[in-house]
Amino acid sequence: MVQPKRNAMVIMGRISAPYGLKGWVKIQPFTHTVDGLLGYREWWVGDSGEWQRHRITESAVHGSVVVARLEGFNNRDAATRLTGRDVAVPRESMPEIRGPEFYWNDLLGMEVVGKDGDPLGRVTKILETGANSVLVVTGDKEVLIPFIEGVIVQVDLTSKQLTVDWDQPE
Numbered sequence: 001m002v003q004p005k006r007n008a009m010v011i012m013g014r015i016s017a018p019y020g021l022k023g024w025v026k027i028q029p030f031t032h033t034v035d036g037l038l039g040y041r042e043w044w045v046g047d048s049g050e051w052q053r054h055r056i057t058e059s060a061v062h063g064s065v066v067v068a069r070l071e072g073f074n075n076r077d078a079a080t081r082l083t084g085r086d087v088a089v090p091r092e093s094m095p096e097i098r099g100p101e102f103y104w105n106d107l108l109g110m111e112v113v114g115k116d117g118d119p120l121g122r123v124t125k126i127l128e129t130g131a132n133s134v135l136v137v138t139g140d141k142e143v144l145i146p147f148i149e150g151v152i153v154q155v156d157l158t159s160k161q162l163t164v165d166w167d168q169p170e
Helices: 076-080
Strands: 009-019 024-029 042-047 050-062 065-070 086-090 111-114 119-128 133-138 142-146 152-156 161-164
Touching (some): 009 065, 009 076, 119 142
Parallel strands (some): 111 161
Antiparallel strands (some): 009 024, 009 086, 024 065, 050 065, 111 119, 119 133, 133 142, 152 161
């Protein structure tokens, strides 16, 4: 199987747990709307850039999460092995972005600096908390920065730099 490059994939969610006994999984979506994953017949599932393509046999929105069954996963034990893995789709299958928009995936690896220019680290992960998204920034220390107006000053996709109004914790 050909492995796509990480930047060729857009991470759309993360498998959080098995769901039921028949191989279904629960997915925390990273999409603008909860049902954003349902339009794709195949997902790439993996971690650390190692992806495997899976056909979706059934999927649905269940509250604030997506539940789905992937082909070949027919029991809870099989579904449990997927817990913690990312769900992605090829970037080429995504709608084109216009204007100042971006995909969450575009933030991964970006350098994060304070408004004074001091480096804080790089975005290594994005957490969905329910209230707002949180950037995990890894540098000398790991810092959690809420992705909210007033904290995020600028996202510069060209220079791969994110400027924040955030005081470095002591």
